Amino acid sequence: MRGSKKIGLYFGTFNPIHVGHLTIANYMVEFSDLDEVWLVVTPHNPHKKKNSLLDDVHRLTMVRIAVEDYPKLKASSIEFDLPQPNYTVNTLAHLEEKYPEYNFCLIMGEDNLKSFHKWKNYEVILDRYAIYVYPRISEGRTESQFIDHPAISLVEAPIMELSSTFIRNAIKKNKNIRPMLPDAVWKYLDEMNFYR
Numbered sequence: 001m002r003g004s005k006k007i008g009l010y011f012g013t014f015n016p017i018h019v020g021h022l023t024i025a026n027y028m029v030e031f032s033d034l035d036e037v038w039l040v041v042t043p044h045n046p047h048k049k050k051n052s053l054l055d056d057v058h059r060l061t062m063v064r065i066a067v068e069d070y071p072k073l074k075a076s077s078i079e080f081d082l083p084q085p086n087y088t089v090n091t092l093a094h095l096e097e098k099y100p101e102y103n104f105c106l107i108m109g110e111d112n113l114k115s116f117h118k119w120k121n122y123e124v125i126l127d128r129y130a131i132y133v134y135p136r137i138s139e140g141r142t143e144s145q146f147i148d149h150p151a152i153s154l155v156e157a158p159i160m161e162l163s164s165t166f167i168r169n170a171i172k173k174n175k176n177i178r179p180m181l182p183d184a185v186w187k188y189l190d191e192m193n194f195y196r
């Protein structure tokens with residue numbers, strides 16, 4: 001039976017997960033009608049190169065550590081067993097089959113909405129799923145087809161301008177970026193000497 005629990009899917013590379021990601025995931029679950037948010041770790045984003053990525057399992061471990069104390073947030077490795085690169089439309093179909101009792105919707109930043117017309121079968125996604133969009137500072141503009149679209153709702157979450165790229169580069173330069181990561185993630189990453 002569909003419709004019992006409402007799950008927001010927050011897809012990302014999470015290389016590594018940072019407090020920007022965690023703040024958004026938590027805000028969404030606390031201030032919308034979502035019952036849970038699943039942070040879906042993507043092995044290979046179709047629009048990004050895979051070679052500079054930390055191993056999938058380590059990225060997943062850091063997401064698991066980050067959400068440990070948040071019962072409404074879950075780490076998901078659902079894309080690990082699906083063909084790569086990972087197209088979101090395929091993952092959604094797979095989730096529907098695996099969890100017919102849940103009602104899934106998508107969480108994305110305004111930056112992703114601006115390039116959403118380049119995603120595989122984006123019309124299918126829009127037809128079948130609600131999309132919760134939160135504000136982000138980014139270049140470009142949202143296509144008119146997405147403005148006032150009935151499937152898209154805007155959520156006024158706080159803007160946290162941080163990026164995994166900035167964090168990786170700063171670690172390489174030996175800078176202290178500890179406050180930008182959930183503390184347990186920082187400890188893990190530091191111990192494992194990642195991104196040095």
Ligand SMILES: Nc1ncnc2c1ncn2[C@@H]1O[C@H](COP(=O)(O)OP(=O)(O)OP(=O)(O)O)[C@@H](O)[C@H]1O
Pocket residue numbers: 011012013014015020021024108109111112136159160161162163164165166
């Ligand atoms: N600071 C942030 N605040 C809110 N959302 C973010 C932030 N950084 C990334 N996101 C969003 O989180 C999702 C996962 O992001 P991703 O793993 O690509 O992180 P990133 O920090 O943008 O990484 P990178 O710098 O490696 O490209 C995407 O939907 C992205 O738009």
Ligand SMILES: O=C(O)c1ccc[n+]([C@@H]2O[C@H](COP(=O)([O-])O)[C@@H](O)[C@H]2O)c1
Pocket residue numbers: 011012013042045046047086087088089112118119120
């Ligand atoms: O399905 C697609 O065509 C598609 C194209 C680009 C990105 N995505 C998904 O969007 C997620 C966030 O994208 P990004 O660019 O912010 O890392 C990423 O993890 C992918 O799962 C999906």
